[in-house]
Amino acid sequence: MRSALVLNATYEPLSVVSARRAICLVLLEKADVVADDGTTIHSERLSISSPAVIRLRYVVKVPYHRHTAMSRRAVFARDNHTCGYCGQAADSIDHVMPRSRGGQNVWENVIAACRSCNLRKRDRTPDEAGMRLSTLPRAPRELSWITFAVQRVPDEWKPFLAQAS
Ligand SMILES: [Zn+2]
Structure with missing residues (x-):
């Protein structure tokens, strides 16, 4: 179309x-x-x-100020479909500060992640999990x-x- x-x-x-x-x-x-x-x-x-x-x-x-609506597809596009932790192909969305601990569903708190990084991180912060974000998530231009x-x-x-x- x-x-x-x-x-x-x-x-x-x-x-x-x-x-x-x-x-x-x-x-x-x-x-x-x-x-x-x-x-x-x-x-x-x-x-x-x-x-x-x-x-x-x-x-x-x-x-x-118009903000780009956040969606799964838009997060993948922003992050080039690569995992924010290891750089492999991403197939899930990670909340940097986990939702279970009050992390919000906003651009600055979500990052594309591969399944294995997402599983490894669980409901911890990157620091607690000993993982490093390659870039800080931001709202797109x-x-x-x-x-x-x-x-x-x-x-x-x-x-x-x-x-x-
Ligand atoms: Zn990964």
Whole structure:
């Protein structure tokens, strides 16, 4: 499924939607196509360029600090799918301060981990388990949610992301 980048009327990147949803917004005259991906989508009655980037005709107010929503997939993406302790392929999420001891489910307290490190650490802190984190977990940069939403950022999106970062 192709995705489209949605820009605010101010050109600020807002979200990522399916190409089909983007077409709906254009047909409802809520948005205009800023860049298409060179392909055409056909339906019974019309043919329309498949939008890669659309811009809303109205301004959506967004909180000043947008935080990337934390999800399993986003944590793996941030940590390059590698274990924060040993560098092997990660297949689980570790809470640095264990949840059983009040550790929160926030960016700064979660790290991708391999199963064996996760089992070895159990409900201990890295210090107690004699394990070392290779990097301190942080919340991703503001626009990271865009790259987490797609496997690969389409070329057509890049000028708009560069402008915003
Ligand atoms: Zn590991």
